[in-house]
Amino acid sequence: MTTTPNKLRIDIVSDVVCPWCIIGYRQLEQALAETATPYELHWQPFELNPDMPAEGQNLREHLAEKYGSTKEQSDANRNHITAVGAELGFEFCFTDDMRMHNTFNVHQLLHWADQQGRKQDLKQAFFAAHFTHGRNLSDDEVLADVAAEIGLARDEALAVLKDQRFANAVRTAEKFWIDAGIRGVPAMIFNQRHLVTGAQGTENYKQILQQLAEEAN
Incomplete structure (x- = not known):
């Protein structure tokens, strides 16, 4: 893995069925724009549900099995995610028949x-x-x-x-990040050294970017 000189390398380990991955990315994207940080982005693979059968599973059923979420908790979480997404210009449209894949x-x-x-x-x-x-x-x-x-x-x-x-290339990449200790996503690695997990919010990302810029100087 190489980095272009004078650009911040950002690896984002994520899955496209993870709502906090797109939220975290949109927050980071805002922070990068507001701090005028030059960067190069590398998306890295992670499967939230590697054992999921081909037909997928109803999302509510999946979350109830995996986390013990009640319908009320699920609804509250969906409403929160939808509101946060809207603030970032991303539209979440959760439905009762939505599936995990x-x-x-x-x-x-x-x-x-x-x-x-x-x-x-x-x-x-x-x-x-x-x-x-x-x-x-x-x-x-x-x-x-x-x-x-x-x-x-x-x-x-x-x-x-x-x-x-x-298939082999993706499996190898997934194994690399699991072996590196990544167990949940989004996981953002800055300059291949600094790990930040979860969606941290635009202001927190701006602070992180400013700290990295100070370190670089």
Whole structure:
């Protein structure tokens, strides 16, 4: 892993079915703009649900099983996430039939998009596909559609998913971050040294960026 001189390297370990990953990213993005920080961003793969079956699972059922969340707690959490997202210009549209998905194929397409310099665009498109439009990320046809909508080759996207050509590369990257101690996302690593976990808020990110700039000087 290399870093461009005079640019802050930011690795974000995340999954596209994690609401706090898009929230944390939007907060960091604001902080980077407000501090005029030169940076280069690298999205890194993490699966929240590597054992999720192909058909996925109802989101409420999943959260109840995983965290013991009641419907009232789930509703309150959804309302909070929706409000925070709205402040950052991201629309969350939670529904009763929303599902949690296995995202291994998503990460393979992101790896493919990275080779074309389009990983950032596809990552944002997948966040919106899942949280705003409620699309089925367990369906390879849907994943290829999302890729095509940002101008990538749909047929090639399907071929990537069919032959799983980047499966080993994604598994290797996932293992690297798990071996580095990452257990939850978002996890942001600045200059390959400073780990910040969770969505910290724009003001906190600005303080972090200012501290890093002072260190660099």
